[in-house]
Amino acid sequence: MKILTASQIREADAYTIANEPIPGIDLMERASRACANWIQTHYPPGQPVIVFAGKGNNGGDGLAIARILLEAGYRVHVAIIQHMEHASEDHIMNLTRLKALVNSPVQVVHAVNEMPAIPAGAIIIDAILGTGTNRPVSGWLTNVFHYINNKAKNSTIVSIDMPSGLMADRSTKNAPSVHADFTLSFECYKLAFMLPENADRVGTPVILPIGLHKDYMQHVSTNFHFVDRSIIDTLYLPRSPFSHKGTYGHACIIAGSYGKMGAAVLATRSCLRSGAGLVSAYVPTCGYTILQESIPEAMCITDPAGEFSGSIHDLDQLGITFKAIGIGPGIGMHPSTVKSFERWITLQRQPVVIDADALNIIAGNPSLVQFIPAHSILTPHPKEFERLFGKTTDEFERLGLLSAKAVAWNIYILLKGRFSAIACPDGSIFFNSTGNPGMATGGSGDVLTGILTGLLSQGYQPKAAVLLGAYVHGAAGDAASAHYSQEAMSAGDIIGHLGDVFLSIRESASTNKL
Numbered sequence: 483m484k485i486l487t488a489s490q491i492r493e494a495d496a497y498t499i500a501n502e503p504i505p506g507i508d509l510m511e512r513a514s515r516a517c518a519n520w521i522q523t524h525y526p527p528g529q530p531v532i533v534f535a536g537k538g539n540n541g542g543d544g545l546a547i548a549r550i551l552l553e554a555g556y557r558v559h560v561a562i563i564q565h566m567e568h569a570s571e572d573h574i575m576n577l578t579r580l581k582a583l584v585n586s587p588v589q590v591v592h593a594v595n596e597m598p599a600i601p602a603g604a605i606i607i608d609a610i611l612g613t614g615t616n617r618p619v620s621g622w623l624t625n626v627f628h629y630i631n632n633k634a635k636n637s638t639i640v641s642i643d644m645p646s647g648l649m650a651d652r653s654t655k656n657a658p659s660v661h662a663d664f665t666l667s668f669e670c671y672k673l674a675f676m677l678p679e680n681a682d683r684v685g686t687p688v689i690l691p692i693g694l695h696k697d698y699m700q701h702v703s704t705n706f707h708f709v710d711r712s713i714i715d716t717l718y719l720p721r722s723p724f725s726h727k728g729t730y731g732h733a734c735i736i737a738g739s740y741g742k743m744g745a746a747v748l749a750t751r752s753c754l755r756s757g758a759g760l761v762s763a764y765v766p767t768c769g770y771t772i773l774q775e776s777i778p779e780a781m782c783i784t785d786p787a788g789e790f791s792g793s794i795h796d797l798d799q800l801g802i803t804f805k806a807i808g809i810g811p812g813i814g815m816h817p818s819t820v821k822s823f824e825r826w827i828t829l830q831r832q833p834v835v836i837d838a839d840a841l842n843i844i845a846g847n848p849s850l851v852q853f854i855p856a857h858s859i860l861t862p863h864p865k866e867f868e869r870l871f872g873k874t875t876d877e878f879e880r881l882g883l884l885s886a887k888a889v890a891w892n893i894y895i896l897l898k899g900r901f902s903a904i905a906c907p908d909g910s911i912f913f914n915s916t917g918n919p920g921m922a923t924g925g926s927g928d929v930l931t932g933i934l935t936g937l938l939s940q941g942y943q944p945k946a947a948v949l950l951g952a953y954v955h956g957a958a959g960d961a962a963s964a965h966y967s968q969e970a971m972s973a974g975d976i977i978g979h980l981g982d983v984f985l986s987i988r989e990s991a992s993t994n995k996l
């Protein structure tokens with residue numbers, strides 16, 4: 483699914499109005515009915531509803547929602563927030579329609595002391611500002627937001643399209659906004675929803691299709707995408723009936739050190755469970771028994787260094803052709819490991835997966851960057867990202883930096899998080915849609931390294947591997963949390979549920995082909 487900017491959404495509205503064709507007021511009615519339906523599905527008519535409406539089209543939505551809910555038997559109070567002098571045409575039209583209803587109470591609020599009381603258990607509809615927000619909110623509107631956020635303790639805030647005050651494409655980190663429980667947004671996710679800095683403002687985003695014109699949506703060009711199932715199903719490569727283990731490549735996981743052999747076990751096991759033909763774990767000698775006993779399906783190559791890996795650079799001397807290599811989980815920062823990695827990276831000619839301590843080694847010696855093979859995949863978490871690329875003032879700036887580095891180095895960078903951001907060498911960024919807070923537990927990232935290496939090994943191109951790998955990793959985490967709970971699940975449980983996810987992708991990919 484494409485993620486559009488506020489101005490592209492305005493264009494999409496205008497294109498739909500002109501080419502469907504449909505009058506703007508009817509498109510607004512469609513959007514408002516979608517919101518009202520959602521509210522009616524989730525909350526019974528007994529609950530009081532308070533609608534805060536601005537003077538633009540977002541407010542127009544609010545007024546239409548108020549009318550639809552009133553007609554459906556809800557008790558609705560409407561407060562129009564006088565944040566500007568002139569109302570939009572469709573706002574005025576909807577105000578007229580609302581006032582035509584018997585007993586429809588409409589209050590105009592000019593100052594915060596005129597705000598209506600919010601009864602406990604109310605459904606608060608926030609339709610003050612939407613995608614038309616073009617500057618950070620200041621002045622008395624700040625107090626209005628403060629009032630709503632404070633009074634809403636025992637109530638539910640449902641924001642329409644955007645939490646009021648939030649801008650779709652720019653940071654509003656330091657500006658006031660409504661803090662929604664749910665944001666009912668039209669047609670597509672907004673960039674602001676993807677960023678952790680807005681997590682407690684957006685609440686749970688719900689995307690409601692409102693039938694914006696297909697031609698516009700298909701042809702509009704954007705650098706931002708939300709990875710949903712429709713993208714994933716096109717990436718999946720079914721295995722050929724005549725294939726053999728040689729078809730799916732020999733993968734190598736370079737991981738582990740004394741006290742961190744779990745990282746090697748998790749990455750190796752997830753690599754095996756992601757379809758590699760053969761998997762070798764390259765570990766220090768202290769990990770030999772652990773590896774062989776815990777994963778009999780994997781081969782084990784030991785580095786003579788003992789508790790750490792000091793001879794990684796000699797890997798090529800073994801005479802094995804690895805189709806894919808994943809390096810980093812738990813390798814530690816022992817000076818001889820650092821030295822050995824620094825030599826190893828200069829010898830690589832095909833894309834590799836680089837994670838964890840391997841990223842920290844690069845951060846400590848930025849001149850290594852030039853040796854990272856084109857189209858390699860780097861998987862930093864936010865701290866590792868900061869060590870590699872430095873601090874940024876907000877997360878929009880961080881996204882810009884992420885994309886610039888992926889382009890400059892001709893690599894894929896997966897910045898981990900709720901919606902992991904995958905920056906591609908062509909400047910595009912894909913946000914992964916799967917995963918849950920149960921995955922915020924040690925070892926989850928090691929599992930991802932194994933999955934990515936396994937996919938590369940069996941012939942997925944790096945872009946397909948990173949998009950599919952991130953999706954599968956999160957979806958297996960979701961399946962694990964459904965089974966064990968977010969609290970009780972561990973990283974190993976993600977691996978345990980990879981099978982369910984591959985089965986389901988395989989099924990929907992083959993159904994789509996019928």
Ligand SMILES: NC(=O)C1=CN([C@@H]2O[C@H](COP(=O)(O)OP(=O)(O)OC[C@H]3O[C@@H](n4cnc5c(N)ncnc54)[C@H](O)[C@@H]3O)[C@@H](O)[C@H]2O)[C@@H](O)CC1
Pocket residue numbers: 495496506507509510511513514536537538539540541543565566570610611612613614615616617618619620623642643644668
């Ligand atoms: N036909 C359409 O264009 C549709 C529009 N829709 C709704 O229309 C919304 C966009 O409407 P508008 O473009 O009228 O914009 P908004 O309703 O978001 O904002 C209205 C006006 O508020 C003012 N404003 C901006 N930032 C402000 C600030 N910080 N403090 C105070 N005032 C500020 C601006 O003059 C802006 O035009 C969408 O979010 C969506 O809810 C939907 O009904 C779908 C159809």
Ligand SMILES: Nc1ncnc2c1ncn2[C@@H]1O[C@H](COP(=O)(O)OP(=O)(O)O)[C@@H](O)[C@H]1O
Pocket residue numbers: 863898899900901902916917918919920921922923924925926927928929930955956
């Ligand atoms: N709240 C969350 N929602 C979705 N995914 C998450 C969440 N927290 C963590 N994850 C995922 O779990 C993984 C954690 O990786 P990382 O921080 O490297 O863990 P570790 O170093 O312990 O292996 C990442 O892929 C991340 O996207």
Ligand SMILES: [K+]
Pocket residue numbers: 540608609610611612641642643644645646
């Ligand atoms: K809003």
